[in-house]
Amino acid sequence: MRNKLINLLFIFCCLALFFVPSSPVLAQSGNPPAVDTNSAWGEVVDANGNINHAALTDGGVITQPADWMPSIPGIGNVNAEYHVYYTPSGNTVVVPTTTTYLFMAMNPQESGLSASVGALSGNAQNSSGYATDAAFIAGILSGNQSISDYTGFLSAGFTNWGDFFSSVTSGQTDIWSFPVGDIFNFLHDLTLTGLLQDGNYYTVLLLYPPDQCMHVPGGCTPEQLSLLAPPPTLVPDGPTPAPSACPLPVVEQGRIVRSGQLVYPNFPLVVGQDPDKTGVNISVTVYVEPTIRRTWTAEPVTECRPGPNANGVTNCTTKNGQAGHEKIVDWRCEEHVETYNECISFASTVLRLSDESKDWILNELSIRYPGAYLHNPRIALGTERSCSISETYDHIQTADPGWWDITISGQTSGTPITAPRNFGGAAGRFSVWLKETAIVK
Secondary structure, eight states, X not given: OHHHHHHHHHHHHHHHHTOOOOSHHHHTTSSOOSSOHHHHHHHHBOTTSOBOGGGSEEEEEEEEOXXXXXXXXXXXXXXXXXXEEEOTXXXXXXEEBHHHHHHHHHSHHHHTXXXXXXXXXXXEETTXXXXXXXXXXXXXXXXXXXXXXXXXXXXXXXXXXXXXXXXXXXXXXXXXXXXXTHHHHHHHHHHHHIIIIISOOBOEEEEEOGGGGGGSTTOOOHHHHHHTSOOOOOOOOOOOOOOOOOOOOEEEOOOEEEEEEEEEOSSOBOGGGOTTOOOEEEEEEEEEOOEEEEEEXXXXXXXXXXXXXXXXXXXXXXXXXXXXXXEEEEEEEEEEEEEEOOOEEEEEEEEEEOHHHHHHIIXXXXXXXXXXXOSOOEEEEEEEOSSSEEEXXXXXXXXSOEEEEEEEEEEEOOBTTBOOOEEOSEEEEEEEBOTTOSOOO
16 A cells, blocks of 8 residues: 555656656667567557557566665655566566656666666657657756757657557667557556556556566566577487397297196006996196297487477477477387287097006016906097197096006197197106006006
């Protein structure tokens, strides 16, 4: 509330004196600003003097103490107050209250006013500082303008009031106009925005490029700091390396798994000594593990290089946040694995008395038991047809003692990349006992 009262007081004083101080005169006395005033003001206002609020990012009102602001007896220290906006290109637009702007003009270095690169008001644009005869005379009286400047000021800087903002947005500088026409649009927009949004009276816009954002109330935004980053050092890409020579495809055929075992009893007897006809129970299992094909392809290894490529394209972001392009720096062989399932087309199980047991029966055993012979040394259990086989055969009657081999033979179905395969041979062994004999071969 205290700032509002002080603002009103100085508004009336300024209107009575027809005096509008302007700092860009001081700002233009140093090195030329690194900002394109054409595109800069074109982001802020249009050719009719209307403020482009839709294109600006509102940074809000900033109120902060400042050594260069006055201290009024009975009231105390007066804070500096501004409304801040940001343009799409990273510039900052500072809108000070009338009171704040007055003391900025009185303290241009300390307040950061001299760091701005342009001012736009009802009677000021860029380095001219004055846009009406009344304000020009007030500038002379205040010591901010000399009479000798007037002739050159008229010849170099006068703009028809209907074309004033067209000249501003096209990049013309050091211009002025009588406060009519489009300038009234600008003042109406600026005043109405300030009163309705903040309850303040604003008369001027100050423009700061990104490299002067440290002088702006509230400091630099992250986006502005990124614009201030030094340009990347572009290193020539050099030739692209040739693709690597990768291994040839490899096919690993799945293992054919065959197993057979005695389930019951632990010590089976020959038929003649097995009154309960228990026989033997045999379990068989057959399946094929998957076939694997491994192939390798050369894949590029890339890194993000700063700046665009030879075609002007940027398609990545470097580690420090700069736009860059993908560059192939190496190649790697990437493995691809394909899996193919394979089935059993058919499998036959046969029990065969081993050759050593046949020899034992016909020779050694026949000495103790004259007339001993081979009763049934081969027992066929049948053929199964299934993708994978797991079968149990119960109460098989074996008449010959000795070691029996469980043999399984058949054919696989093949896969889309391999042909069918035949298989066969012993898959397990069990013994059949003769009570009168302690030795089994």
